[in-house]
Amino acid sequence: MSSVIASEPKAEQAPQSPGAAAAVPTPKPRGEFLYFALRSRKFLIASTILLILVGIAVLGPIIDSTNPNAQDGLMNQGPSLKAGYWMGSTSFGEDVFSQFANGLRATFFVGLLGGGLAALVGMAIGFTAGYRGGWIDEILNMVTNVFLVIPTLALLIVIASYLQRSWPEARGILFEAIFVGLTSWPWAARAIRAQTFTLRSRDFIDLAKLSGRRGWKIILQEIAPNMSSYLFMTFILLFGGAILIAASLDFIGLGPTNGMSLGLMMYNSLNYGAALFLGLWWWFIPPGIGIMATVGALYVMNVGLDEIFNPKLREI
Amino acid sequence: MLSLNRVSKYYKVGTFGGKELAAVRDVSFDVDAGEVVSLIGESGSGKTTIGKMVLKLIDISRGSITCDGQDVTGLHGGAVKSYYRHVQGVFQDPFSSYNPIFKADRVLTMIRSEYFSDMARSEWNDKVDAALRAVTLDPGQVLNKYPHQLSGGQLQRLLVARALLLDLKILVADEIISMLDASTRIDVLNLLAELKGRGMGILFITHDLSLGNYISEKTVILRHGVIAEMGATDKVFGNPTHPYTKALISSVPQLHKKWADVDAEILARGGADTGTCLFHQAYPPTAPVTGKGAVKQDSSDLPPTLVKVEDDHYVGCFDLGAATCQVA
C-alpha cells in the first residue's frame, strides 16, 4: 500500500526529469498548461478579478476590523474617505465596507465549502455509478433524479423555519454552505458518470485490473487523473453555482441570521433599511456587483480553462 | 493446464436489456503448457469475449474455466490477484492499453507495487532489465517515456515484458500483432515461440488463418460464437472438414477477400456442396441425445457439441444458418 502511494508522485514529477525533457519535443504537460494559461486572455482577466476579490475578502476584515453588524456609527453616510466610511454607512449606522468585505468572505466560504461538498458528493456518486454500472448505477441514477427534482427552495423553507425555533445558532453561513452543497451535486454526478462510463471500457483499465487492482484504486488512479481538467471545471461551475444559490436564498430572507453575506446585505438594505427610498445606493450596489463579478469571473475562467485544456478550442 | 468447459456468454442487449445476444456458446478447449493454441474467427465471432472470460475481466454466463484443476469462476479478491500471477493478457491495441497521461513504464511499476512491494530496488531493476531483454527492448529506449513517444511494436513488447515479470503460465494474446508492421511482427512472433519453449501456454487469438497455421500446435475455428472445428493445426488445415473451414482455407490465397464474403458465399451456394453433416450423422437431431460426447462430455449429461473426425480433430454441426445441415 505504502509503496503504491510512494510510486505515484514519481509519475507526476517525471516530466521534470532532465533525461525525458531532452528527448521530448512537445511541451511538458504542466509547462503546457502554464504556457496556454498565460496566453488565454479570458483566463487571465478572470483570475485577476478573482484575485482582487479574494484579496478584499481576506485582507479587508484584517485592515478594517469594524464589526459589520455593529449599529453604533453615523447613519446614512455616503462613501467618503474623510468620514471614515470608505463605502458609506447604512441606515442603521453599520459600516458598508466592513459588511462588504465580510460578506465577500462569506461568499467565498459558501462557494468553496458548498461547491467542494457538491463536487465530492457528485464525484462519489458519478464515479461509482459510471464504473460499477448495472443495478448500482440504476439505483444511484434514481437517487440523482430524486435530488434533481426536489424543490430545493421549499425544502430549505421547511428546514430554516424549523431551525429558527429549535436551534437558531445553527442558521449560519456554515449551515447554508452545507445545505447548498448537499442539494446542488446532481448534474455534476451525471456529467462525471457519463465521462467515467466512456473511460471504464478502455483497455488500460483492464490492464490495471490484470495488475491486481480493483475498485476505488482504479477510479482514483486511472480514471480520475484522465479527467482531472474536467473535474476541475466541474468544481469551478459548482463553486459559482453555490454562490448564486446562497445569494438568492439570502435575498429572500432564508440566509444566515448571524454573520454577514453579500445576499444578506442586499436583503437588509431593501427590506429593512429602505435603501431605495433613501437613495443609499452604496448599500445595495456593491454586494450586487460583488456577486456578479465573482460568479461572472468564475464562468469566464471556466470557458478559458476549456480553451486551455482542449487544444481544438485554442486560438492560434 | 487451462481448460474451458462449455463456456457461454450472453450479453443483454436492447432498450431494457430484454434481448440476449449469444456471443459465445458451449465452447470447450484446453491450453496446455508449452503449447500455442490459436483461436481463429472473423470479427464478432467472440474471440475477445473468450479471452476476457479467461482473464476474468467479464463474467461467464454458463460453463466453467479451470486452471490447474482449480475453478477460476469462483475466485474473488486476493485469489484473483494470485490467479493473475500466472495468467496474463496482452490486447489488440497497444495504444489504448496505456493510460495516456502516465509514462509507459508505469505498467511495470504497477506490477511492482502490487506483487513485489517488498523487493529491493536493485533487485527489481535487474528483474525489469531481464524482462526487457527477453523481449529485445533496450531499457534506455523505452523506460521513462510517454506512450506516444514509443512505437506500437515497442509498446506491445513492453506489455509482454510486463507479463514476464510475473510467474507466468498462460498468456492470452488477443490479436497482438495485427497493429504492427511486418518487421516487428516477426520479432513478436519469435518472442512467442521462445515463451512457448519455456513452457508457457499461449492462447493466440487472431483472425489471420495463415498466422494461426504458422505459430500454433492447436487450432480452434470459431464461427458466430460456436466452435466449427478444432484440433491439431496440421489436421485442421490439412484435412478441413467443416464447410466453413473448407471455404476459409480455400480462399486464403485471395488476400483481400473479406471474412464476411466467405460466409455469404457459402450461404449463397445454399449448402449444396457442404456434404452430409458429420455431427448430426453421429448424433441424429431427432433422437434424444444421451450418449457421452466426443469432447469433455464425460461428466455431464448435456448433449455433445463436437464430433470426432480423427484423433485430435473434432468438428461441429455443419449448419451455416440457412438449413445447410444435411443429414443423410
Ligand SMILES: Nc1ncnc2c1ncn2[C@@H]1O[C@H](COP(=O)(O)OP(=O)(O)OP(=O)(O)O)[C@@H](O)[C@H]1O
Ligand atoms: N459489452 C458488450 N455488450 C453487448 N454485446 C457485446 C459486448 N461485447 C461484445 N459484444 C458482442 O459480442 C460479439 C463478440 O464480440 P467479440 O469482441 O468477442 O468479437 P471478436 O471476435 O473479438 O471480434 P474482433 O475480431 O472484431 O475483435 C459481437 O457480436 C459483439 O457485438
Ligand SMILES: [Mg+2]
Ligand atoms: Mg476482438
